[in-house]
Amino acid sequence: MRTSMMNKLKVPYRGLGSELGEQELIAVKEAMSQDDLCSGIYVEKFEQAFCEYTGAKYAIACSNCTTALELGTSAFGLKAGDEVITTPLTFIATSIPLLKRDVKVVFADIDPRTFNIDPAEIEKHITERTRAIYVVHYAGLAVDMDPILELAKKYNLKVLEDAAHASGTEYKNKKIGNIGDITCFSFQSLKNMTTLGDGGMITTNDKQLEEKIRLLKTFNIKKLPDRTTKYGHRDKEFPFYWDVVSADGEVGLNYRMSEVESAVGLVQLEKLDKLNARRIEIAQKLNEAFIGNPALTIPYCPDGCKHVYHLYTLLLDEEIIGSKDKFMQILDKEYDIDVWTQYCPNYLYTIYRQRGYDPGLCPIAEEIFLKHLVNLPIYPTLTDQQVEYMTEAVLETVDRLTKE
Ligand SMILES: Cc1ncc(COP(=O)(O)O)c(C=O)c1O
Numbered sequence: 001m002r003t004s005m006m007n008k009l010k011v012p013y014r015g016l017g018s019e020l021g022e023q024e025l026i027a028v029k030e031a032m033s034q035d036d037l038c039s040g041i042y043v044e045k046f047e048q049a050f051c052e053y054t055g056a057k058y059a060i061a062c063s064n065c066t067t068a069l070e071l072g073t074s075a076f077g078l079k080a081g082d083e084v085i086t087t088p089l090t091f092i093a094t095s096i097p098l099l100k101r102d103v104k105v106v107f108a109d110i111d112p113r114t115f116n117i118d119p120a121e122i123e124k125h126i127t128e129r130t131r132a133i134y135v136v137h138y139a140g141l142a143v144d145m146d147p148i149l150e151l152a153k154k155y156n157l158k159v160l161e162d163a164a165h166a167s168g169t170e171y172k173n174k175k176i177g178n179i180g181d182i183t184c185f186s187f188q189s190l191k192n193m194t195t196l197g198d199g200g201m202i203t204t205n206d207k208q209l210e211e212k213i214r215l216l217k218t219f220n221i222k223k224l225p226d227r228t229t230k231y232g233h234r235d236k237e238f239p240f241y242w243d244v245v246s247a248d249g250e251v252g253l254n255y256r257m258s259e260v261e262s263a264v265g266l267v268q269l270e271k272l273d274k275l276n277a278r279r280i281e282i283a284q285k286l287n288e289a290f291i292g293n294p295a296l297t298i299p300y301c302p303d304g305c306k307h308v309y310h311l312y313t314l315l316l317d318e319e320i321i322g323s324k325d326k327f328m329q330i331l332d333k334e335y336d337i338d339v340w341t342q343y344c345p346n347y348l349y350t351i352y353r354q355r356g357y358d359p360g361l362c363p364i365a366e367e368i369f370l371k372h373l374v375n376l377p378i379y380p381t382l383t384d385q386q387v388e389y390m391t392e393a394v395l396e397t398v399d400r401l402t403k404e
Helices: 022-032 041-054 065-076 096-100 119-124 145-155 207-217 259-290 324-335 363-372 384-403
Strands: 058-062 083-086 104-107 130-136 158-163 182-186 200-204 221-223 242-244 312-316 373-376
Touching (some): 022 259, 065 158, 119 145, 145 158, 324 363
Antiparallel strands (some): 312 373
């Protein structure tokens, strides 16, 4: 049925990417009823459950993914003048900790099929100052990690994965969170699971990194295991039951996640596969409707990878439909469907331009962002009716623009 014959619906780009219900309310009440709402049993359980889910040895809950990225960068000990290679097609948070410490951000172009950093582009940018590669599993599709791990080994580089979009994503049948040196997850409201609006998790298999991150997450405080009470330490060399120490010269802050957030995280993690299954089901419906249309390219997913569709990425052929902007405008104004394009290649932002970055650095990312890529609304609470309405609206708009 064409949308002209359907009732007009609204399809917002909803700010809640998950579903919250009775179980989360119960979890909040239970966690709230404790005497201490900070650093207790729920944080511990959430971290443990995250290890079990991802297969990582260590998981450290923190306040959000940006602070996870900051902690990772600090744990790597990156300093002014070091270089890190990353993707331009990401949220600015990926490179904020690098900008803060004047680490040089080097952008490598993306693979036009996956929209992820192209491993073949990375090697061209490696210099003697390169210390790390920061990848982003954009939209919920895994980066091709094997060649990146090989490069890291060859050049002795650290690998950090920004998995803000990738809770539940799999690479070669393995969960993200258990591959690079450090992986950073986001549980912000839009994400596939949430800890009540903001939250993050770091995973690693490296004990030394874990210990350092735990220090940096809480004021560089080190509990002294031989001192169980706050009394009677006058005989010891150090008179208190915890010390404040250096983490290889790095100083942290307070980046904790609360007990209530962690309790909700535990419930959400249990639901994650189901929430992702609904996203995948929606993406399949959209794919079936769009495949074969010469003006449209549906998202790509290699064998062995599990794409969790944090974003639904559709490529438009501007040679056929004339203008991506017009397409977005028609869907918004005439059909009430909120279409976005994420993200602007980061070096085009003023903060980078002021540091001497010019347009043209990553031509594939720029062309895709400016001319082809749109993100259709996708979240588990989208109804089948909304999905059907959206597919028809997209096809009608493409038809109309093709004829113009
Ligand atoms: C790719 C990417 N990295 C990092 C972040 C930052 O996450 P948070 O909001 O949890 O700090 C986001 C959030 O939108 C993101 O999309």
